[in-house]
């Protein structure tokens with residue numbers, strides 16, 4: 001059985017001792033302690049390069065590069081707001097700080113993606129923004145580039161003093177400060193916090209801005225040690241952030257100029273309401289008019305979109321690429337009928353029918369993840385797995401094994417996967433389709449969006465059976481919208497006239513909004529360029 005997997009081209013499975021990993025994990029291995037550009041007070045305005053760090057931040061072979069199929073993606077951008085936003089077609093024309101432009105070059109971005117073409121100028125104008133765009137379309141850089149650029153020129157004036165770690169007399173026991181971030185980025189999962197922190201490390205390279213990350217599972221002591229060296233940009237999960245906000249000697253929010261809520265529809269969910277309220281206006285949060293708020297996601301059900309208004313300024317800009325919650329044509333979506341009892345053998349066969357490549361398999365329960373991991377591993381396949389019951393060290397280790405290709409098959413519960421940006425994920429398999437009560441079609445869109453990112457192509461295969469009826473209509477709508485084949489057993493749900501009825505279409509929302517809006521603004525004035533739709537060029 002092992003030989004069969006080798007003959008097919010799968011690498012050898014590597015046994016993992018979870019307890020050992022937890023015991024042996026050194027403080028230096030926590031991703032939150034990863035190297036970042038450290039500012040030396042002796043420096044003038046132009047900070048020197050640090051080749052080893054540059055290699056570490058930008059030279060990684062596992063860093064994603066734009067694929068060849070970007071033109072298949074939706075480039076219609078809908079803008080809704082009181083003032084005009086002129087898109088930027090080139091990074092060089094956006095008025096960005098020269099060091100940010102250098103960093104964009106180092107990271108290998110040639111042109112802004114559609115959402116970036118509009119979000120960058122809107123954020124540079126200092127507006128509150130809601131940005132909705134498909135998975136893998138560069139939303140992180142869309143907010144990070146303009147924020148960092150705006151702060152970089154004024155960093156000496158705005159940043160809180162921090163200890164000079166280059167001073168030979170520097171002693172972390174006696175030289176420390178409290179964290180006074182200018183930017184707070186809130187993300188719902190630990191792994192996404194780490195990934196967003198990496199992006200911040202890249203764009204803050206050669207600047208005075210020092211990024212930090214804090215998330216559940218990252219030891220509080222180690223996290224505080226990092227914060228005490230100074231923190232201008234804080235990436236955090238909501239629970240950990242709220243805990244830190246209760247420790248004013250560690251963290252103050254009084255300087256915050258930008259609060260970004262990534263995966264905002266998830267964060268606007270009832271489960272997070274207490275945390276979100278506190279983050280948006282609790283503690284000593286800076287409530288001056290210069291505090292800008294942003295909400296970002298690929299999916300944004302109508303109910304959550306309406307809640308946005310509670311938190312953002314009346315004149316906020318709404319940017320949307322395509323339909324909120326849509327997927328795109330670079331993902332081939334297949335749905336096959338499979339009874340629950342046949343799934344294990346079916347997934348095993350599938351892994352032999354596909355060319356070996358990074359594959360993500362989603363299950364709905366931790367127990368199914370564990371059982372499937374054992375089953376495939378014992379048949380010689382290089383699997384690893386991740387779910388919420390695993391210690392944080394084990395979670396980081398599994399994801400690293402998957403990212404580096406040591407274990408190219410990752411089995412996961414869906415909830416943790418939002419936002420993961422992993423190079424060369426070719427296949428996503430929904431061993432279980434998301435249940436309608438737990439994320440439903442939004443969760444489906446996020447799961448399949450782990451493949452075919454930024455102009456690459458990929459395959460999403462889903463096992464369907466009678467238990468999945470609740471999601472069937474939404475699933476068929478997405479298949480039709482993305483021009484994928486609707487399987488025979490679901491064909492009765494396909495629209496006869498080809499017109500799909502998405503019941504949370506944004507245009508309806510606009511009508512309501514316009515009806516209740518300040519009469520100074522006509523419907524036309526709220527949409528630009530006329531008629532409400534612009535086309536982002538150059539991709």
Ligand SMILES: Nc1ncnc2c1ncn2[C@@H]1O[C@H](COP(=O)(O)OP(=O)(O)OP(=O)(O)O)[C@@H](O)[C@H]1O
Nearest residue numbers: 064066109111135136137138139140298419421454
């Ligand atoms: N202008 C660009 N050119 C090339 N690559 C880019 C560009 N902007 C972003 N990327 C890369 O595209 C990948 C996807 O970006 P990102 O993770 O921000 O997507 P996203 O829209 O937030 O997706 P999701 O909704 O799944 O979180 C990243 O690897 C990022 O580095």
